[in-house]
Amino acid sequence: MGAGVPETTRQRILDAAAEMTTETGWASVTMSRIAQRCGVSRQTVYNDIGAKPALAKSLILRELEQFLAVVSASFDQEDDFVRAIRRATYAVLDRAQDNKLLHAVVSATHGADTELLPYLTSQSEGLLGYATEIIHEHIEKFDHGLSDRQADVAIETMVRVVLSHVMQPTGTPDQTADDIAWLMSRVLA
Template identity: 45%
Template sequence: MTTAPANGEDLRTRLLRVAATMTIAQGWSKITMARLADEAGVSRQSVYNVFGNKPALAQALVMAELTVFLGKVVDAFERGGDDPVAAIHDAALAVLRLGRENPLLREVIAGSHGANSELLPLLTTDGAQLLDTAKQVVTDGVLSFQLPLNREQLDVGVDVIVRTVLSHVIQPSGSPEETADGIAWIAGAALRAAQ
């Protein structure tokens, strides 16, 4: 079955969309560059020209999905008004809720149990690019507020927030609301201590 391109969609975006759809339906282990090419209606060489190999495709797929999550973070900070703790709370809540609803993320996590997966490590043990990108977006959001933190304190705080949210996206221990409330409480306590 050939998946028709969406209006204005470039080849890379199209291949990522098709790869995500296939991963959700069949699991990452079933994806090959040849099957992706067939499903997208392009040559296998076109897929290799865009991504090079399957691990690079995996990295691109994770980073593309990350942009969806980080869009929620940016929106929360833009709506945050003059309350940085509320913005942090709302950003965490939006990401945690999306994590529960996101079918690709759910497949990555569920598909990794008892199987060799190239995707889950990109969220955890090999997630440096993901973490760096997420921390930069959160840092940019926090810097929009006049906070009594030096850069070292800000970097530590953002690192803790991002890693905590990611941990709860992958393995929730409570509802998104409970977790976001806890993150906001910690952020508020840290800001009060810094004053």
């Protein structure tokens, strides 16, 4: 948090859940342990967040918002559509490389603790819709020549591809960003 901005109980709860997930895995996260770590009652955790599925969703959505903030900043810094896509892709992949919570969720696929993974994969409709909506707002300033429907298809495809590379990188953020920008330049041609 920024200096002088008080941290809310909800933020402290989400921070504690993220820390515990990265330290010992999602399966070990309980409302009682979160309450103890935050110095609040278990009922406070339930009142601010809800049950564990709501905690999972809140945790993933908070991470998504942080990723989308770097996407928004990337689009705001460019006046060329393809360069903006490249910058945004790089920013997401670079952030993903060092994201401990994301690594804990993804590495769970190699073990038994996969309860958070569906929020990034099979139950990701909300994630895709939210990301697509945010990006669509940012591309309106560009003269990309796509209809709204074409832009939606292109954005959703890019989001899915980037998410795939977040989950299972096949190259460096630079290489992947170059590849996705090249692909988009071909679509626009």
